[in-house]
Amino acid sequence: MNITGHSVEKLEDPFGLLSGDRYEFFLELAVDEEDELYSDKGVGLRTIFVSDENGNKITNFYLYEIGSEKVLDFELEEEEEAMVLAYCKENAKE
DSSP: OEEEEEEEEEEOOTTOOSOSEEEEEEEEEEOOTTSTTOOTTOEEEEEEEEEETTEEEEEEEEEEETTTOOEEOOOOOHHHHHHHHHHHHHHTTO
16 A cells, blocks of 8 residues: 555634644555455545644544545554554644
8 A cells, every 4th residue: 555645634723622734634555456455446544643742643533535435344454553653753744
């Protein structure tokens, strides 16, 4: 799995209840045809990235089929989650 592109939006906290900054990422993924996650329509990952005084973390994510927006029932492996976290951290300041 590789990240090939993304869109990102900084989420606003109108009431000031949450600490730090939150970003919603929609990542476009390249998935090998041999992988059970593969879809010919493409696979995306929606994730919420949080950066606050405690560090950076992913608080929520799900994989989906691009086009149909069908949620795919898969989890990320540890190294994939670490890759997504690093990617979000690098691209959160847009």
